[in-house]
Structure formats: structure tokens, C-alpha cells
Amino acid sequence: xxxxxxxxxxxxxxxxxxxxxxxxxxxxxxxxxxxxxxxxxxxxxxxxxxxxxxxxxxxxxxxxxxxxxxxxxxxxxxxxxxxxxxxxxxxxxxxxxxxxxxxxxxxxxxxxxxxxxxxxxxx
Numbered sequence: 252x253x254x255x256x257x258x259x260x261x262x263x264x265x266x267x268x269x270x271x272x273x274x275x276x277x278x279x280x281x282x283x284x285x286x287x288x289x290x291x292x293x294x295x296x297x298x299x300x301x302x303x304x305x306x307x308x309x310x311x312x313x314x315x316x317x318x319x320x321x322x323x324x325x326x327x328x329x330x331x332x333x334x335x336x337x338x339x340x341x342x343x344x345x346x347x348x349x350x351x352x353x354x355x356x357x358x359x360x361x362x363x364x365x366x367x368x369x370x371x372x373x374x
Contacts, residue, residue, distance in 0.1 A: 252373055275337050
């Protein structure tokens with residue numbers, strides 16, 4: 252169950268990272284390289300995480316060392332990102348017309364229904 256929740260968390264991070272890359276890089280070679288680096292980093296990080304998890308669990312350090320190391324690295328990176336992420340572009344006023352045409356209402360309803368069903372199944 253916790254692996255499923257971890258997968259849901261990663262699936263929430265992926266659209267955000269794509270959005271940051273899309274807003275940060277203009278069309279062209281640099282954006283393509285940024286997308287390919289993102290595509291490489293996720294399976295590579297997953298593989299390294301599996302290896303290190305097995306290493307810590309089977310070694311003398313134990314799983315707690317890996318957990319605390321990951322928590323510390325996450326807090327450090329979250330602090331660094333507070334200062335390094337690019338600012339969002341200023342958007343115009345929010346109007347009913349913009350809300351009706353710029354929000355993916357069908358996708359929002361489908362994803363909400365799926366998450367609701369998933370939490371009902373786990374309960």
C-alpha cells in the first residue's frame with residue numbers, strides 16, 4: 252500500500268517538473284536536452300535507490316540510515332529549491348471565461364474519481 256502511495260506521489264511530481272522545464276527553457280535544443288535529462292534521471296534514481304536500499308538493509312548501517320539520509324537530502328534540496336526555482340509568469344485577472352476555457356475540467360474529474368476509488372479500495 253505504501254509503494255502505491257509512493258507511486259502516486261511521484262506521479263504528482265512529474266507534471267510539475269515538466270511544467271517547470273517548459274516555462275524555463277525556450278523551444279529548441281536546450282529544452283530537448285532538459286527533457287532528456289529528466290527522462291534519464293527518474294529511472295536512474297529509481298535504480299540507484301533500489302541498490303542503496305538493498306545495500307543499507309543488508310549491511311551494518313541498517314535501513315534507518317538510508318531513511319534519515321534520504322530525509323536530510325530531501326530537506327536540503329527543498330530549501331535550495333526555494334531560492335533557485337524560476338518565478339512564474341504574471342498572469343492576467345481570473346475571470347469566469349478563463350476558468351471555463353483554460354482548466355481541464357474533464358481531466359480533473361477523471362483524476363479525482365480515480366483517486367477517490369483508489370482510496371475507497373484501500374479503505
